[in-house]
Amino acid sequence: MRKKLMEAFEQVFGSNDGASFYFAPGRVNLIGEHTDYNGGHVFPCALTIGTYAVARKNNDNVMRFYSLNFTALGVVTVPAENFVYKKEDNWCNYPKGVMWAFEQKGYKITSGLDIVYFGNIPNGSGLSSSASIEVVTSVILKEEFGFDVSMIDISLISQLAENKFNGVNCGIMDQFAIAMGKKDHAIFLDTADLSYTYAPIALENAKIVIACSNKKRGLADSKYNERRSQCETALAQIKEKKNINSLGELSEEEFEQLKDCITDETNRRRAKHAVYENQRTIKAVKALEENNIALFGQLMNESHISLRDDYEVTGIELDTLVEEAWKQKGVIGSRMTGAGFGGCTVSIVENDCIDAFIERVGTAYEEKIGYKADFYVVEVGDGARKLG
Numbered sequence: 471m472r473k474k475l476m477e478a479f480e481q482v483f484g485s486n487d488g489a490s491f492y493f494a495p496g497r498v499n500l501i502g503e504h505t506d507y508n509g510g511h512v513f514p515c516a517l518t519i520g521t522y523a524v525a526r527k528n529n530d531n532v533m534r535f536y537s538l539n540f541t542a543l544g545v546v547t548v549p550a551e552n553f554v555y556k557k558e559d560n561w562c563n564y565p566k567g568v569m570w571a572f573e574q575k576g577y578k579i580t581s582g583l584d585i586v587y588f589g590n591i592p593n594g595s596g597l598s599s600s601a602s603i604e605v606v607t608s609v610i611l612k613e614e615f616g617f618d619v620s621m622i623d624i625s626l627i628s629q630l631a632e633n634k635f636n637g638v639n640c641g642i643m644d645q646f647a648i649a650m651g652k653k654d655h656a657i658f659l660d661t662a663d664l665s666y667t668y669a670p671i672a673l674e675n676a677k678i679v680i681a682c683s684n685k686k687r688g689l690a691d692s693k694y695n696e697r698r699s700q701c702e703t704a705l706a707q708i709k710e711k712k713n714i715n716s717l718g719e720l721s722e723e724e725f726e727q728l729k730d731c732i733t734d735e736t737n738r739r740r741a742k743h744a745v746y747e748n749q750r751t752i753k754a755v756k757a758l759e760e761n762n763i764a765l766f767g768q769l770m771n772e773s774h775i776s777l778r779d780d781y782e783v784t785g786i787e788l789d790t791l792v793e794e795a796w797k798q799k800g801v802i803g804s805r806m807t808g809a810g811f812g813g814c815t816v817s818i819v820e821n822d823c824i825d826a827f828i829e830r831v832g833t834a835y836e837e838k839i840g841y842k843a844d845f846y847v848v849e850v851g852d853g854a855r856k857l858g
């Protein structure tokens with residue numbers, strides 16, 4: 471991969487002398503969905519697929535971006551200051567957003583950069599290809615300009631870029647998982663205070679299988695922001711009775727006692743999901759610690775049902791993938807992962823059942839939906855870093 475990107479860099483920018491090589495993974499969330507902007511827990515892990523980049527400072531006071539995934543766009547050149555969102559800059563709004571966010575935080579970008587990117591995360595799949603671009607760009611800025619930022623700072627700056635530059639009000643999960651990932655571990659993160667622990671994903675006889683629905687996510691961002699504000703409205707109403715900072719502070723019992731404060735029936739279901747999903751995530755991590763993988767899988771399944779019925783972010787494509795998965799032999803658990811409205815599902819499948827799983831779920835999906843799903847048996851990898 472290094473060779474491929476270095477050669478591309480040389481072709482596009484004349485030489486690759488002094489250029490460095492970087493990587494940021496994609497992520498998959500095992501459980502704890504739509505909890506991260508509700509002060510709850512999440513349990514994601516970094517993947518070994520992700521975004522590679524080669525970068526070098528230039529003396530021209532411009533940023534030049536080139537992606538091997540979007541070659542038709544050619545090199546996009548923007549001034550190395552006063553970064554502004556421009557629709558026509560397409561994917562480059564992600565790295566530009568990160569540069570803007572560093573400047574917002576007081577880090578002065580003192581020269582231009584030439585950067586070539588290549589990602590092997592399927593685009594728009596819900597495996598966080600955009601957060602991966604953001605975090606790899608943050609690592610580039612840290613290293614090239616010597617900024618004194620921790621990997622947690624990097625996740626927060628990358629999230630700021632997504633929220634305020636690209637207009638998606640996402641929580642911290644994706645950028646955190648990508649910056650802080652650890653090989654063969656998932657991250658049990660409390661988004662209320664960013665405290666976290668690593669939990670080994672030591673699946674003896676099983677693997678993580680991702681199924682990509684290939685459904686275009688369309689209006690996903692606006693629906694995402696809508697879910698977020700529904701939870702905020704519900705929280706504001708609960709606060710009239712009980713002084714809490716976030717839905718993540720409530721147990722299931724407390725929620726049941728307070729839920730009538732939420733006047734709108736839809737908002738009540740949204741809040742219910744946020745509260746129950748957070749508690750499910752805590753239980754799931756405990757189950758994993760106790761090596762009770764069957765319970766972990768059952769909680770994954772319950773998570774999907776709640777996202778389908780109460781949070782309403784699944785849709786026929788994700789539901790078909792998951793409901794077909796549940797029928798298969800050797801499936802420990804299966805659910806949608808990420809924001810939803812398209813994107814991927816995550817399943818834990820016993821090793822000797824994986825081929826049949828892919829074959830059967832794939833066939834049933836194509837018959838019902840009319841196009842194919844893609845399947846990936848994934849490995850859990852390390853977080854973003856300079857590779858050399």
Ligand code: GLA
Binds near residue numbers: 808
């Ligand atoms: C997207 C967001 C995350 C999180 C998930 C849902 O991936 O970027 O912050 O909210 O959706 O769990």
